Amino acid sequence: MAQVIEISDPADPRLDDFRDLSTADRRPDRPGGRGLVIAEGVVVVERLLASPYPVRSLLGVRRRIEVLDEHLAGIAVPAYVASAELMAEVVGFHLNRGVLAVADRAPQPDLAGLLGSARRLAVLEGVGDHENLGALFRNAAALGVDGVLLGPGCSDPLYRRSVRVSMGHVLRVPFAQLEPWPSGLDLLRANGFWVAALTPKGSAVGLADAGLRGERVAVLLGAEGPGLTDEALAAADLSVRIPMADGVDSLNVATAAAVAFYAIA
Amino acid sequence: MAQVIEISDPADPRLDDFRDLSTADRRPDRPGGRGLVIAEGVVVVERLLASPYPVRSLLGVRRRIEVLDEHLAGIAVPAYVASAELMAEVVGFHLNRGVLAVADRAPQPDLAGLLGSARRLAVLEGVGDHENLGALFRNAAALGVDGVLLGPGCSDPLYRRSVRVSMGHVLRVPFAQLEPWPSGLDLLRANGFWVAALTPKGSAVGLADAGLRGERVAVLLGAEGPGLTDEALAAADLSVRIPMADGVDSLNVATAAAVAFYAIA
Structure with a gap:
């Protein structure tokens, strides 16, 4: 059972994991920083608690910590309760979601395991x-x-803002680095995947006509703007x-991805 | 030909349309405000210049105004050139897109005309x-x-942030209010549309199995979270x-809409 602890001093060192989250050079979620995983808001904190990431502690206003009660029953971590004002002072900005949790990173599944079990994958470049x-x-x-x-040029999916925008789903969907690039794509083919590059080029086949539905497919996606490199397309x-x-x-890359995922499902 | 005018005084009254855009009670794009349409960035400004909205003036750093040169050739509006610092002072925040244009609103096509010519529509509630x-x-x-x-509860598509996120496409895709709600949907039916409500409910038909491809379809969408009201669904x-x-x-409502639009195309 999580231990609920009232905090009244913003300098309390037990809150150090949550300190100055928006100050680039001090925030713990930066490369070179402490690499902690930060979840914001009840829904995302619930997903963090259900994930393999080892939760270190929570910080929230009483009302939010209480909402999480049943999810906290099975875990032995401190849940710090504080006023919204104290939280804002520690975190460095006003949190309208009222609760945070912090976790250590966990090893991602290895690539071979993922390629063996997956039926559909997304592969990102840049x-x-x-x-x-x-x-x-x-x-x-x-x-x-x-x-x-x-692939190369992707940011860290466990960065605080990505965790939030994903609604915590970065904590559920396994991910791995693919190297070397782009020859690592051969590994996908060796595991029976069709590697389908999504591009706006007129020479490409329409998604609905590509015969991908029901196949093992890896959708290759590049950033909005530059798109995929010629090497990746080739x-x-x-x-x-x-x-x-x-x-x-x-389209926005995440939106284009959604359409492609729907089309191959 | 647009007239390029150097501005060196941030208090210059010719810049009043651009003043304090982020201050809620003074910005011209608020209901009760002046209702001007603001475009930010080269791409969106280009779309505004190509739209039926009567452009009043532009404000930008020299480099950005020069990029727009060919688009400005045919129109007789002032293009104010200023430093990035002066622009930030006028607008109230730093603009990394470097150029703005302001236009008056234009009448939207009437509903009957739109229903007569359209083949696919989106209908929004909340x-x-x-x-x-x-x-x-x-x-x-x-x-x-x-x-x-x-429908009811939708915000103004010509609000500055919507214009920006739409990449200026709110200036190209016609829109109209649908009233009364939801009985106004009968009008769509009378014009040969199938009104298809998108919902996560398990009782709904899968998009791919609904037989909508190629039909005249209006996709009815509610806000993420509450979704459509029972009245709208009925x-x-x-x-x-x-x-x-x-x-x-x-899914996010815009993403769900994209998948649905793709599925009925």
Whole structure:
């Protein structure tokens, strides 16, 4: 059972994991920082508690900690209760979600295991925007994608903003780095996947006509704007596109991913 | 030809349309405010210049105004050039997009005209979030939706943030209010549309099995969270759903809309 502890001093060292989250050079979720995983809000904290990530502690206003009561029953971590004002002082900004949890990282499943069990994957190149990456994980979780492989130029899915935008689904959908790039894509093929590159290019096959439904498919996605590199496009088995109206350049990468995930489900 | 005018005084009254955009009670894009349409960034400004909205003036750093040169050739409006610092002082925040344009509103096409010519529509209930609304217009534009009808509780698509998130597509996709609600949906039926309510309810038909492809379809969408009201669901011809993985509540409304637009295209 989580131990509920009242905190009245913002300098209390037990809150150090939560300190100054928005100050780039001090926040614990930065590369080179402490690499902790931060969950914000009741729904995301619930998903963190249900995940393999070892939770270290929670911090919230009383009302939010109480809402989490049944989820806290089985775990032995401190749940610090404080006023909204004290929380804002510690964290460095006003939290309208009223509760945070912090966890250590956990090992991700190894690539071989993931490739063996997954039926549908997303493979990303250069998706560096934290919000897009988080939204993409949310869409992957909703639409039955079993894992996400990260090529070069992707940001850390466990970055605080990605965790929040994903609604905590980065904590559920397994991910792994794919190296070397793009020749690592051969590994997918060796495991029976079709590697389908999503691109707006007119020469690509329409998603609905590509015959991917029901197959083992890895959807290869690049960042909005630059898109996939020529090397990644060349390494794919085929290029597919979402039929797009005239005068519209592209969809947001997470949205395009959702359409592709739906189309191959 | 637009007249390029250097501005060196932040108090210059010619910049009043651009003043204090982030201060809620003074910004011109608020209901009760002046109702001007604000475009930010080169791409969105280009779309504004190509739209029926009468442009009043532009404000930008020299480099950005120069990029817009060919688009400005045919129009007789002032293009104010200023430093980034002066712009920030006038607007009230730093603009990393470097250029703004302001326009008056233009009448939207009447509902009867829109219903007569459209083949696919989105109909929204309670979509009050400006970013979701903007993203939804972007997806509508990309995926061939001919217009958006706004039921109760929707925010103003021409609000500055919606314009920006839509990448300017709110300026291209026609929209209209639909009243009374939900009985106004009868008008759609009278014009040959199937009104398909998108809902996560298990009793709804899977999107791919609903036989909507190629038909005249109006997709009825509610806000993430509350979803559609019972009245709206009852007024639809059928309910459709996106097959969703276990443990995932919903997609973002603009993302769900994109999947639905793709599925009926």
